[in-house]
Structures are given as C-alpha cells and as structure tokens.
Amino acid sequence: MELFSEKLLLIALFVLIIHSIETLAYAVRLSGARVRLLASALSLFNVMVMVSRLANMMQQPFTGSLVDSAPQNNALAFVESQYRVIIGSSTLGTVIGILLLPTFISIFSRAIIHLSEERGSIPGLVKKGMTVTYIKRGFTHFHLPKLSYLKNVRLADIPVKLFLINMVITAIYTIGVLSALYAAVLVPERATTAIMASGLINGLATILLIIFVDPKISVLADDVINQRGSYLKLKNVALLMITSRLLGTVLAQVFFLPGAKYIAWFTRFIV
Template structure:
C-alpha cells in the first residue's frame, strides 16, 4: 500500500466531493419541476456545474504531480494503482450523491423559491443558504431513500439508449485526464501531446452530454410543469440517470488502461 500517499488521499477526497456535487445536480431539475420554476432551477444547476468543473480543473495539476513523484522503478504499476484509487473515489462520491438525493430535492426546492424571491441574485441566495437558520432546516430535512421512494419505478419508462450514453459519457469524463497522463508514461517521447489530449477527450464527453442527455431531461421537466408529463416519470428517469452515472464510474475502471493505450497510439498521428 505504498502507493496510497497523503496526496492520493487528498485528491481522492476532492474527486469524491466533485462527483457528489455532479450527482446532486440531477436533483435540481426535479426540484424545479416540483415547484414549477424550471428556469430558476437551471440557474442553480448551471452554478453547480460551474463549481464542479472549476474544482475538477483545480485538482488536475495535483493529479499530474503523481506522475512526476512516482518512483523510477515499477512506475506504471505504481501510478496505475494510485489512479485506480482516484477512480474508486468517483464511484463512492456518486453513491453518496444518490443516497443524499431525496434530501437535496427538498433543499433545492426551497433554494429555488428563495432564488426566485430574491430576483435571481446568486450572492443573496448563497448568503441565505449558509446562514445558521437555513443549515438547521437542512439538517431537519435529511432523509435517506427508502422503499416508498422507489415505488412506481418501471423499467419500461427508462430510455435505454439514454441510459447507455450517460454511462459511457460518465466513464469517459471520469478517466479523460487520468488516461491521458498514463498515456504520457506509455509514450514518453510524445508525453506533452498525450497530456494535452485530455482537454479534447473531456470536451467531446461534455458535448455528448449536452447534445444527447441534458435536453431530454430538460424537456421532460418542462412537460411536468406544463401538465403534459408526470413527475413520477421524471423522477424515475432521473434515478436511472444517476444509476447509469454510478455504473459509468465502474466502467471507467475497465476503460482506464485501454483508453490510455488508445491515446498513446493516437498521438503517433499528431506528432
């Protein structure tokens, strides 16, 4: 367990928090449909996405430093073990987000109403959210998923292609930077090219998410507000999306090394 350094633990905690936030972002649309304020909900959703993306960018240099500090002997196995721990942290973070989903649906519902009352002022909303009174209310709202929460879920209502796309996109996004850094070790003569490929990989994953996944969920939320759709169906699909996200982080463990080898091979055509 020599590879489990303090730096790996800190990065893993950071990744855990990022994936928890990104999983809880699914609760925002549910909350918006619940209170009938989808536009205000999207503002809160965009805020969470920006925070998670910024946090992800902040941790990347520290993740890269694990390669620089790796021992000269058995380097590949050492770095692989470290990166697999980090990928595992993304799974744990997603699982925590799923467990906290019912609580945050209730909290986000209140937050969206506050945002609407305060004229869309994010600073005023944050001031309210971090007040002692609101934190106490939030603790009182805490509850975990139970059997009644999962009632009414039907596999027939789940868009299977959307489920698979979300799973694959999550896997790509989870390992994009890690596979690129590992590819730099596989092809040291093209290391800079391999590392810079991570931005392209994450960019493609983000585009796939925006094109294929986000619009579908947004339209379903609009249908609920306009009385053309059922809230329970939106909840079912959202639960399946966070489940596919969880499976995506597990798929990332499988794709990590093949992804790194592909990046290392692809750099031949760039240099």
C-alpha cells in the same frame, strides 16, 4: 513509496466532491420541476456545475504530480494503482450523491424559491442560507432514500439507449484526464501531446452529454411544468440516469487502460 499518500487522499477527496456535486445536479432539475421554476433552477444548476468544474481544475495539477513523483523503476504499476484509487473515489462520490438526493431535492426546492425572492441574486441566496436559522432548518430536511422511490419504476419505462449512452459518456469523462496522463507514461517521448489530448476527450464527452442526455431530461421537466407529463416519470428517469452514472464510474475502471493505450497510439499521428 506509500500507496495511500496524503496527496492521493486529497485528490481522491476532490474527485469524490466533484462526482457528488454532479450527481446532486439532478436534484436541482427535479426541484425546479417540483416548484415550477425551471429557469431559476437552471441558474442554480449552473452554479453547481461551476463549482464542480473549479474543483476539477484544482485537482488536476495534483493528479499530474503523481506521475512526476512515480518511482522510475516501477512507474507504470505505481501510477495505475494510484489512478484506480481516484477512479474508485468517483464511484464513492456518486454513491454519496445518491444517498443525499432526497435531502437535496427538499433543500433545493426551497433554495429555488428563495432565489426567485432574491431576484436572482446568488450572493443574496448564499448569505441567507449561511444564517444559523436556515442551517438548522436544512438539517430538518435530511432523510435517506427509501425503496418506495423505486416501486413505480417499470422495466418497460427504462430508456435503454439513453441509459447506455449516459453510462458510456460518464465512463469516458471519468477517465479522460487519467488515461491521458497514463499515456504520457507509456510514451514519454510524446508525453506533452498525450496530456493535452485530455481536453479533447473531456470536451467530446461533454458535447455528447449535451446533445444526447441533457435535452431528454429538460423536455421531461418542461412537460411537468406545462402539465403534459408527470413528475413521477421525470423522477424515475432521473433515478435511472443517476444509476447509469454510477455504473459508468465502475465501467471507467475497465476503460482506463485501453483508453490510455488508444491515446498513446493516436499521438503517433500528431507528432
């Protein structure tokens, strides 16, 4: 059976888009602080999160089907190799998000202003953005990151604990569903229990993200708007969080098998 099947490439594309969107979500907050319309920025941020979650739900049945179509005599090795490709696509998606970040900061800054002009109407914003004029205008904002973005970043300013927490949470979120599905192959007699554990894992990762990471970025954005902090510091912290997110997707490769084995072990206490 082929390693890079059409189905696997489709799943990898979905995952790539998901992680690109979630990386670009940082651009919305930076843009909101830049134009001092944080509430409108959060509305746009929620739309991006919704699109990301929808894409995630769409790819999950296809990801699960890779287990069902695995050859009986080599199921573990086959599923592992396929899932590592999917984890790799999350890293590639994050890299693409990083490369597009400066472009989307410019685009989102204007989108937030237009959203305010449309009185919060997302359909109205989409309708305006889909016109030929605005599409052409969007291409004029395209530019890649420059090394000058990092010239004011100092090691002393790096929130090490926040950096590590975000990296670990990203790794757990990246492999939550995949490890649960692989655990179902490890313990087929408790397969359903193992698969259902994925919701708990991703739920806990999301809660940890909301408690430990999101409030820090939000406070920094509020400080910029209320002229108590600098936009440069907010941008530096956002860049560091994006870097930790990238490293988290790489760390997910390390967490994948131990996570699956832990889920398989844990299901013994449920069944």
